[in-house]
Amino acid sequence: MIMDETNMRIVVKLFATLVRFKDGSRAGRPFEVDLPDGSAVKDLIDLLKIPPQETHVVFINNIIEGPDSQLKDGDVVGLFPPVGGG
Amino acid sequence: MAKKILRINMTTLKAAYEAVPEKWSRWAGRGLTSAIVCDEVDPMCHPLGPNNKVVIAPGWVTGSPAAPSSGRTSFGGKSPLTGGIKESNAGGLSGQMIAKLGLAAIIVEGTPLKGEWYTLVVSKDGVKFESAADLVGKGMYEVDELLWKKYPKTAVIGIGQAGEMKLSNAGISVNDPENKPGRYAGRGGMGAVMGARGVKAMVIVDTGGPGVEIANQDLFKQGRKKLTESIQEHGLTKKAGGLNAFGTAVLVNILNEAGGLPTRNFSAGQFEGAAKISGEAIAEVCEKRGGEGMMGHGCHPGCIIKCSNIYPNESGEAIVSCIEYETTWAMGANCGIDELDYIAKMTRECNDIGLDTIEAGNTVAIAMEGGLLPFGDAEGAFKTFDEIRRGTPLGRILGQGVEATAKAFGVSRVPTVKGQSMPAYEPRAVKGIGVTYATTPMGADHTAGYTIAPEIAGVSGKLDPLSDEGKAELSLTFQAATAFIDSSGYCLFIAFPILDIAKGWEGMAESVAGVTGLNITGADVIPLGKEILKMERLFNEKAGFTAEDDRPPEFMRNESLPPHNVKWSITDDQLDSVFAWVHNGQKA
Numbered sequence: 287m288i289m290d291e292t293n294m295r296i297v298v299k300l301f302a303t304l305v306r307f308k309d310g311s312r313a314g315r316p317f318e319v320d321l322p323d324g325s326a327v328k329d330l331i332d333l334l335k336i337p338p339q340e341t342h343v344v345f346i347n348n349i350i351e352g353p354d355s356q357l358k359d360g361d362v363v364g365l366f367p368p369v370g371g372g
Numbered sequence: 373m374a375k376k377i378l379r380i381n382m383t384t385l386k387a388a389y390e391a392v393p394e395k396w397s398r399w400a401g402r403g404l405t406s407a408i409v410c411d412e413v414d415p416m417c418h419p420l421g422p423n424n425k426v427v428i429a430p431g432w433v434t435g436s437p438a439a440p441s442s443g444r445t446s447f448g449g450k451s452p453l454t455g456g457i458k459e460s461n462a463g464g465l466s467g468q469m470i471a472k473l474g475l476a477a478i479i480v481e482g483t484p485l486k487g488e489w490y491t492l493v494v495s496k497d498g499v500k501f502e503s504a505a506d507l508v509g510k511g512m513y514e515v516d517e518l519l520w521k522k523y524p525k526t527a528v529i530g531i532g533q534a535g536e537m538k539l540s541n542a543g544i545s546v547n548d549p550e551n552k553p554g555r556y557a558g559r560g561g562m563g564a565v566m567g568a569r570g571v572k573a574m575v576i577v578d579t580g581g582p583g584v585e586i587a588n589q590d591l592f593k594q595g596r597k598k599l600t601e602s603i604q605e606h607g608l609t610k611k612a613g614g615l616n617a618f619g620t621a622v623l624v625n626i627l628n629e630a631g632g633l634p635t636r637n638f639s640a641g642q643f644e645g646a647a648k649i650s651g652e653a654i655a656e657v658c659e660k661r662g663g664e665g666m667m668g669h670g671c672h673p674g675c676i677i678k679c680s681n682i683y684p685n686e687s688g689e690a691i692v693s694c695i696e697y698e699t700t701w702a703m704g705a706n707c708g709i710d711e712l713d714y715i716a717k718m719t720r721e722c723n724d725i726g727l728d729t730i731e732a733g734n735t736v737a738i739a740m741e742g743g744l745l746p747f748g749d750a751e752g753a754f755k756t757f758d759e760i761r762r763g764t765p766l767g768r769i770l771g772q773g774v775e776a777t778a779k780a781f782g783v784s785r786v787p788t789v790k791g792q793s794m795p796a797y798e799p800r801a802v803k804g805i806g807v808t809y810a811t812t813p814m815g816a817d818h819t820a821g822y823t824i825a826p827e828i829a830g831v832s833g834k835l836d837p838l839s840d841e842g843k844a845e846l847s848l849t850f851q852a853a854t855a856f857i858d859s860s861g862y863c864l865f866i867a868f869p870i871l872d873i874a875k876g877w878e879g880m881a882e883s884v885a886g887v888t889g890l891n892i893t894g895a896d897v898i899p900l901g902k903e904i905l906k907m908e909r910l911f912n913e914k915a916g917f918t919a920e921d922d923r924p925p926e927f928m929r930n931e932s933l934p935p936h937n938v939k940w941s942i943t944d945d946q947l948d949s950v951f952a953w954v955h956n957g958q959k960a
């Protein structure tokens with residue numbers, strides 16, 4: 287994708303079972319995604335072809351957010367399926 | 373046939389069966405160990421003296437046919453680490469076998485002549501007191517192996533060298549289906565209490581036992597079905613879900629992402645090597661090395677979650693089962709170590725010597741801060757465990773846990789509450805769990821009220837981990853529900869599906885009611901849990917605990933934690949509100 291002023295660049299990290307939605311990815315290894323300005327987390331999830339119900343917890347810059355949260359250029363997004371234990 | 377209490381007296385070397393008195397008849401698991409400890413153990417006794425006891429109880433449904441993931445055994449007594457009441461529970465083989473012998477609880481009391489050690493062989497015919505002279509000084513891997521040669525396919529409960537030395541970080545081991553030691557009632561030093569009774573090991577032979585009576589088969593089956601379905605449907609507990617595929621260490625990355633993964637003795641909330649010690653990394657190693665390595669290992673027969681793992685070496689031979697989240701964090705991030713092979717080797721040392729991995733890892737981190745060795749020194753950290761095994765003066769200090777080690781090395785950043793060190797969630801970044809650490813009768817313990825579920829994992833709703841709001845009430849609700857689940861014999865991990873799926877919650881209560889005949893529904897879970905908490909709080913008060921013991925360590929109020937640069941901000945009044953109901957809102 288060609289970067290222009292209407293786009294923003296997001297750093298994405300996938301974890302656990304979500305790693306399978308990015309070829310060659312490993313848990314927590316960051317990669318970049320370009321999205322149109324004004325995109326929300328759910329647009330990023332769409333672009334990555336992750337079924338929305340599989341994404342359970344979303345972080346933007348280490349803060350838990352929801353699928354409707356707006357993204358901005360340079361945001362670091364972490365996507366998790368259901369995880370727990372302890 | 374009504375269940376019985378088996379009382380084993382180590383002074384007289386005699387055992388006797390007793391009817392379960394009315395006052396204890398409602399309880400099992402944690403509820404029963406705490407009720408017995410409250411009635412029979414002087415709160416002011418020395419934890420290692422003649423008046424403390426080890427009380428062992430399976431849960432309400434443990435040993436019943438095909439109740440899913442219900443193999444827990446509770447171990448109770450007065451803790452040498454905290455000086456308060458302790459219930460520590462474990463998976464493995466013991467719970468189901470004790471239950472199948474028709475026993476509600478085993479009480480081990482008294483003290484044999486100095487220097488005498490015993491193996492107690494518990495069967496339908498009573499108790500045999502065998503000399504353990506051949507087992508003394510041995511680690512739990514060898515103890516389990518030797519006892520299975522004589523008593524194959526039995527449950528083995530035992531202590532390693534740490535318990536023999538009566539160190540405050542000594543746990544009680546239960547063998548897993550492969551007869552490996554690794555299912556630990558680890559927290560609080562109950563291994564030292566067992567050692568003080570002169571008991572090196574207990575063998576449970578369930579052959580010919582009467583089994584677990586089911587009071588109402590239809591209700592039990594209905595509850596079991598609902599609970600089983602909820603476990604199989606939930607994304608975290610279903611087959612190939614988060615726990616099954618990656619184990620509990622699937623939490624490493626999400627806590628790191630949240631800035632709540634305690635790093636280098638609680639000086640930061642993120643570890644640059646987190647991904648290398650995560651559940652995903654453990655799964656990669658198991659897949660690559662193959663052999664005996666596996667994810668999805670079950671710690672006891674009948675588990676349908678199977679969150680355990682067997683971590684292999686480069687040749688595919690098992691090093692240890694299993695690397696838990698708490699373990700990979702304690703030996704890893706908290707010591708600045710990112711090498712899984714070393715974490716596996718240190719975990720094996722803990723399982724062999726008989727140490728709680730949380731307290732052990734925290735202790736190494738304290739020693740690192742105190743200058744004994746540098747953060748990140750994996751080989752040096754590994755070597756400290758042999759000091760404990762050999763009982764060197766240094767080893768005996770380290771084996772006493774975090775507070776003793778901090779004193780020995782002049783460290784003031786001491787992450788403990790009531791003498792017990794904190795697990796793998798930073799209270800400054802995840803406030804609700806800090807309330808649990810501060811107020812649970814057990815000392816800092818995540819399992820006592822796992823608010824991580826809504827604060828991080830998005831289970832049972834979603835709450836902001838950094839916010840103080842509502843966290844006192846949240847912690848109390850989780851502590852009460854946990855006290856009930858700890859009494860049921862179900863693994864605490866059923867909490868994830870039953871908090872999200874209503875039929876699971878009902879099913880848990882119905883299956884308990886079905887087995888016991890008690891009139892229990894989902895609405896009784898929290899009130900019954902609060903009754904247990906009240907007993908435990910009152911024991912602690914009689915042991916000398918006050919509101920000042922329900923506080924997080926001072927440094928958390930003074931030092932900002934990166935990356936969020938947050939301090940502990942929940943007020944003492946909020947902390948005191950958690951258990952104000954115990955005295956109807958009046959000060960104790």
